[in-house]
Amino acid sequence: MKTFAWGLLLTFLAVSPSYALPADEIGHIHTLRGTASVTRGTLSVPATVGAPLYCGDLVRTGESGSVGLVLTDDTTISLGPNSELCLNEYAFNPKEGRFSLVVRMVKGTFVYLSGLIAKLAQDAVQLLIPDATIGIRGTKLLIHVEE
Amino acid sequence: MAVASLALFLLAGCATKHTVVLVPDPDGHTGKAEVTTGGGKQVLERPNDVTRVSGSSAPPSPVTTADPGFIASTFADALAIEPLPPEKFILFFETGKTELTQDSQKTVAPMLEAIKRRGAITIAVSGHTDTSGTAQINEKLAYDRADLVKELLLQNGVDPQRVTVSSHGKGNPLVPTPDGVAEPRNRRVEVIIR
Numbered sequence: 001m002k003t004f005a006w007g008l009l010l011t012f013l014a015v016s017p018s019y020a021l022p023a024d025e026i027g028h029i030h031t032l033r034g035t036a037s038v039t040r041g042t043l044s045v046p047a048t049v050g051a052p053l054y055c056g057d058l059v060r061t062g063e064s065g066s067v068g069l070v071l072t073d074d075t076t077i078s079l080g081p082n083s084e085l086c087l088n089e090y091a092f093n094p095k096e097g098r099f100s101l102v103v104r105m106v107k108g109t110f111v112y113l114s115g116l117i118a119k120l121a122q123d124a125v126q127l128l129i130p131d132a133t134i135g136i137r138g139t140k141l142l143i144h145v146e147e
Numbered sequence: 148m149a150v151a152s153l154a155l156f157l158l159a160g161c162a163t164k165h166t167v168v169l170v171p172d173p174d175g176h177t178g179k180a181e182v183t184t185g186g187g188k189q190v191l192e193r194p195n196d197v198t199r200v201s202g203s204s205a206p207p208s209p210v211t212t213a214d215p216g217f218i219a220s221t222f223a224d225a226l227a228i229e230p231l232p233p234e235k236f237i238l239f240f241e242t243g244k245t246e247l248t249q250d251s252q253k254t255v256a257p258m259l260e261a262i263k264r265r266g267a268i269t270i271a272v273s274g275h276t277d278t279s280g281t282a283q284i285n286e287k288l289a290y291d292r293a294d295l296v297k298e299l300l301l302q303n304g305v306d307p308q309r310v311t312v313s314s315h316g317k318g319n320p321l322v323p324t325p326d327g328v329a330e331p332r333n334r335r336v337e338v339i340i341r
Contacts, residue, residue, distance in 0.1 A: 028268045030230035030341070050268050050309075066228040070268070070341055074233060080225035109225045114178065129165050131203040132184045139178025141191075142168040142222045 075115030083108020
């Protein structure tokens with residue numbers, strides 16, 4: 001019985017950190033017009049105002065949809081109609097000095113406004129568009145990716 | 148086969164163009180961005196600097212100034228849906244206590260009004276102290292101050308799921324001072340509404 005309890009505890013300890021990491025909210029959907037969706041793993045759900053965002057999320061807007069995201073470092077990204085982006089990588093940990101933001105813009109129109117990550121760490125932000133990489137030094141950008 | 152796919156690749160490369168425009172921040176300052184392909188790099192550093200990317204082996208196009216008409220027509224929807232910039236309120240406290248100063252009691256109503264008006268998605272409440280007293284005592288005092296403000300929000304109907312509370316103790320002063328200084332402007336709770 002005792003061994004069983006220890007086994008459970010060890011299993012829990014071994015498993016819990018891998019749960020803790022991807023479960024961190026990295027931001028929220030703040031504004032929405034028309035339809036948009038968020039795909040997490042294999043699950044795709046309609047976007048709603050106030051919904052949390054996680055690392056790896058794929059955000060898509062419909063033909064007349066547009067959506068605004070705010071990440072926890074105050075990075076703001078908005079998507080026009082028929083747009084798609086992936087929140088590839090995100091780390092905002094001032095205590096440990098870990099900063100990183102990698103966003104892949106697949107298609108559509110985007111407004112990017114940098115937050116604290118770009119301010120606190122040079123070269124920590126990368127916007128990936130087809131055929132090119134955009135490096136940021138604290139700034140606001142408009143990006144159009146043709147299909 | 149290889150030739151056919153290369154030709155297709157080149158064709159696709161020529162057909163599509165991606166555009167990157169640098170615009171001023173909300174505070175009027177213009178930052179800097181570098182656009183890099185396998186063929187070269189362009190630096191954007193003036194308001195409305197624009198470069199175009201067509202293919203991974205071609206360098207980005209020479210920097211020109213974007214036409215305002217092009218910006219308006221291409222980015223109208225994405226610009227219209229931009230979230231509001233965050234709004235910050237600072238509440239000050241009596242020394243050593245979790246009691247708002249009289250002046251700061253007047254800040255509560257406009258703060259609640261802003262939360263309602265914006266339909267706030269997240270409300271970050273952080274507690275701070277001045278540098279008098281030990282780190283341990285101040286850590287707790289800062290947390291208790293933040294917690295008091297959170298309770299104040301909840302009493303006024305704010306959704307608890309939207310509120311996060313943190314303590315910075317004496318580690319993040321508004322006005323930097325040597326250790327052991329009773330500075331009223333550092334005894335505070337900051338509320339950032341997004």
